[in-house]
Amino acid sequence: DSGVTQTPKHLITATGQRVTLRCSPRSGDLSVYWYQQSLDQGLQFLIQYYNGEERAKGNILERFSAQQFPDLHSELNLSSLELGDSALYFCASSGEPGAFIDSPLHFGNGTRLTVT
Amino acid sequence: DQQVKQNSPSLSVQEGRISILNCDYTNSMFDYFLWYKKYPAEGPTFLISISSIKDKNEDGRFTVFLNKSAKHLSLHIVPSQPGDSAVYFCAASGPGNQFYFGTGTSLTVIP
Numbered sequence: 376d377s378g379v380t381q382t383p384k385h386l387i388t389a390t391g392q393r394v395t396l397r398c399s400p401r402s403g404d405l406s407v408y409w410y411q412q413s414l415d416q417g418l419q420f421l422i423q424y425y426n427g428e429e430r431a432k433g434n435i436l437e438r439f440s441a442q443q444f445p446d447l448h449s450e451l452n453l454s455s456l457e458l459g460d461s462a463l464y465f466c467a468s469s470g471e472p473g474a475f476i477d478s479p480l481h482f483g484n485g486t487r488l489t490v491t
Numbered sequence: 492d493q494q495v496k497q498n499s500p501s502l503s504v505q506e507g508r509i510s511i512l513n514c515d516y517t518n519s520m521f522d523y524f525l526w527y528k529k530y531p532a533e534g535p536t537f538l539i540s541i542s543s544i545k546d547k548n549e550d551g552r553f554t555v556f557l558n559k560s561a562k563h564l565s566l567h568i569v570p571s572q573p574g575d576s577a578v579y580f581c582a583a584s585g586p587g588n589q590f591y592f593g594t595g596t597s598l599t600v601i602p
Binding site for chain 2: 381410417467471477483485
């Protein structure tokens with residue numbers, strides 16, 4: 376158990392709809408990352424938050440948005456959904472690397488989104 | 492632009508033999524490298540990492556080698572076991588603490 380919790384596990388919705396994916400990071404981790412994995416693809420970085428602030432953006436569509444709340448949980452909002460948005464969405468968290476300490480990402484088990 | 496590449500989509504190895512998974516990167520600013528293992532329907536699990544100040548890191552049956560001049564890292568699993576069958580992702584991180592992942596190598600260990 377990585378300590379990262381994602382809900383829901385599965386989501387089936389129709390094109391044009393909007394969904395919200397939720398992530399609770401490991402206790403003490405301030406950074407939250409969102410990744411998308413489409414069929415047979417690698418992990419595509421979407422966005423990173425650190426202690427409530429957006430830190431980095433990757434290949435995130437304008438139809439997608441995210442936020443990190445004061446309790447450090449994060450939500451990824453996907454709107455105007457298209458068939459191509461069907462994918463696994465992973466959340467990961469990490470501690471803050473120190474001068475001599477690296478901090479790996481720890482992943483949740485993902486939310487499988489199916490757009491029909 | 493894929494900054495981390497795993498050129499072998501799949502690998503099959505006999506149980507007890509060595510598995511070698513390879514990874515190349517392009518960004519010389521990367522200073523932290525990781526390997527993850529992923530089973531179906533689960534999230535990637537952190538396996539082992541290496542800092543750019545080292546060229547080797549060992550943890551039990553798993554050893555990661557880093558060749559900075561060639562921008563290449565590899566994961567050695569010795570001896571390979573059927574339970575090692577999974578998809579392995581390499582990842583790299585640099586300033587800004589962003590993590591870039593390869594596309595994965597599916598390892599099958601044949602009993």
